[in-house]
Amino acid sequence: MANGSGGFSPSGNHLGANLAFTKFLFVTVEDEVRSGARVRSAGASIARGFFNDFDADGTRDVQPCETIQFLLAVEVAPGATGLAAARFAVQVSSKYRPRLDDAEQELRRRLGDGGHVTSIEGAERSPRYSSSELYDYAYRRAQPRQSGRVARRAFVLPLSKTHDWWAKSSLERHTYFYPHVDAGSGCPVSGHARSADAGISTLFRRLYHNPDGYEREGEFDFVTYFECEDEHVATFDRVCASLRDTSKNPEWQFVREGPLWRGARVLRW
């Protein structure tokens, strides 16, 4: 690992251990009419053995450890490339990382030249900057997961942080998630969690870290995932706008967003 501040040792350390793995697979097709049937049958094939999260509602006592969620893009901008051009996406999750590689290989094999796959991996980790008070504020009243029949919309946003961010000490980074006085302007600011307040009870959210560490060439540091009801799509956009406003949330100076993928949850492709 090139950087000492964000590295990950497989045995786990104070920087956080990977608790479970996830993979987002985005599929771009040239001709949806021609490739549709192949994409659908590839989806059915990789779904075997995974619990379908479309009907997950957060009330089960024991959460299944291998899950799948199919997604369809709600809009693809003309001329979009890479991930942003993907009509189809799927999230697979497991505690066992090779299981996700197998799913990806199976998808690629089944699609053949009928579709192009872009893959982003993530890992769940324990919160790093959240005190018990912040936990109370941002997690205890968080929107539980709802069925895809109710919370129909989903967003995937990969992003990275700049080298200046990773060069800061962990304690200094910690400040940005709380209301604090901005060192640059000398003004009190809301910080990340309070800027995102409107999303706490309305957006189901998941944060995944790059399982192999941060600042890796050609990879993202994080991938974020959100679900909500149709009526809260506007809340999602508002929360993003608020986080991007560096006069409220100076942390975003250090953020480099990847493409935001806007989709709908579906039972199958």
Ligand code: HEM
């Ligand atoms: C919906 C309301 C949201 C709340 C309440 C919230 C709250 C939090 C909290 C408390 C943390 C710190 C986690 C820790 O202790 O490690 C965090 C981290 C993070 N959040 Fe949010 N967040 C929200 C929305 C968002 C959105 C919309 C994005 C992306 C556009 C986002 C991106 C991130 C990222 C990338 C991190 C990790 C930052 C790092 O470790 O450097 N969050 N969030």
